[in-house]
Amino acid sequence: MKSFLKKALAIGAISLAPAAFAVDMTGAGATFPYPIYAKWAEAFKAKTGSNLNYQSIGSSGGIKQIKAKTVDFGATDNPVKFSDLEADGLVQFPAIIGGVVPVINVDGVKPGEIKLDGPTLADIFQGVISDWGDKRIAIMNPGVKIPSGPITVVVRADGSGTTAIFTDYLAKTSSLFKDSVGSGASVKWPAASTVGGKGNEGVAANVTRVKNAIGYVEYAYAKKNKMTFISLKNKDGQFVAPDDLTFSAAAASTDWSAVPGMGTFITNAPGAKSWPITGASFILIYKNPENKTNVAEVIKFFDFAFKEGKKMAEDLDYVPMPDKTTDFIRKNVFTKIATK
Structure with missing residues (x-):
């Protein structure tokens, strides 16, 4: 009987081990990657018991939260x-x-039926083109029946990395947009019929609600909400539709390891199959964090995501980071973080 009890206690200790070391991690910021972070968090919790509480509040909010510790x-x-x-x-x-x-x-x-280039898209978002019946849109779309109607521009109301990526592209392809609007996480949109939405969720909701609206969202939100997207002319002069293959093509030539701090945009990338508004989402961690136990688990979380989360990312039409890049991150970024 004693032997059986000892074995039972031992088995119980083993089964409880993951829960005993479970950690509640916290993160905040970009809405762009929220769908995949939620998916990774679910899988990581099932494997380790550790939970990720991620606040999808926008990139500017994420930077403020980490700086506030x-x-x-x-x-x-x-x-x-x-x-x-x-x-x-x-x-x-x-x-x-x-x-x-x-x-x-x-x-x-239909999705992808309307085709635009960067300068025309920029003119729409700065109010130079204000009606879907504009001849510049018609010339670019012969044979496509586009009903006339005043365009409502839907943008992010919060400081947003999605806006930074989008405006970086528009500024690269339109000197007028670059000079009059510029680029960044928050800009002053000049179109008279501009409506703001909080997060990718808010923009998607407003575009869906407002007839003749145009906005910009991360592709996972467009796919989830079954939204009509526009095909774009890329740097090589080819019209392409958004999906994981065209995102991957755009990112193929990017070497993050060559950039100090790994921070770079990959908009308007070369390549016949490249989607021109492609970008990465970044993580910020203190080198000497106050809660070292939690941050050690954060590192495990992203290492798990890099190794075991690729299929989950692809299912949501994200592109996983290349193995060469994640190897660099492990050796040159994770090692700079004090976890003990």
């Missing part, structure tokens, strides 16, 4: 400059690649 990591699609990382004692690494997609609510138009 209220979370274990911050997330931003607008990479922080290396000099600022050094000044604040932070490290940064890209965690996932995805695409920002112009989405519309125009009657009778």
Whole structure:
């Protein structure tokens, strides 16, 4: 009987081991990667018992939260400059690649049917083109029946890495947009009919609600909400549709390890199959964090995501970081973080 009891206690101890060391991690920031972080968190909790509480509040909010030391990591699609990382004692690494997609609510138009180039898209978002019946749109779309109607531009109301990626692309392809609007996580949109939405969720909701609207969201939100997207002309002059293959093609030539702090945009990338508004989402962690136990688990979480989360990412049309890049992150970023 004693022998049986000892064995039972031993088995119980083993089965309880993961829960005994379970950690509640906290993160905040970009809405761009939220769908995949939620998926990874579910799988990681099932494997380890550790839970990730991630607040999808926008990139600017994520940077503020990590600087205030209220979370274990911050997330931003607008990479922080290396000099600022050094000044604040932070490290940064890209965690996932995805695409920002112009989405519309125009009657009778199918996904990908309307084709635009960068300068025309920029003119729409700065109010130079204000009606779907504009001849510049018609010339680019022969044979496509596009009903006339005043365009409502839907943008992010919060400081957003998605906006930073989107405006970086528009500024690269339109000198007028670059000079009059610029680029960044938050800009002053000049179109008279501009409506703001909080997060990718808010933009998607407003585009869906407002007839003749156009906005921009991370592709997972467009797919989830079955939204109508626009095809875009890329740097090589080819019209492409957004998906994981065109995002991957855009990111193929990017070497994050060659950039101090790994922070770079990959918009308007060369390649016949490249989606022109592709970007990465980045993670910010202190080199010497206050809660070392939690941050050690955060590192395990992203290592798990890099190794075992690729299929989950692909299922949501994100692009996993290349093995070469994740190897670099393990050797040159994770090793700079004090976890003991």
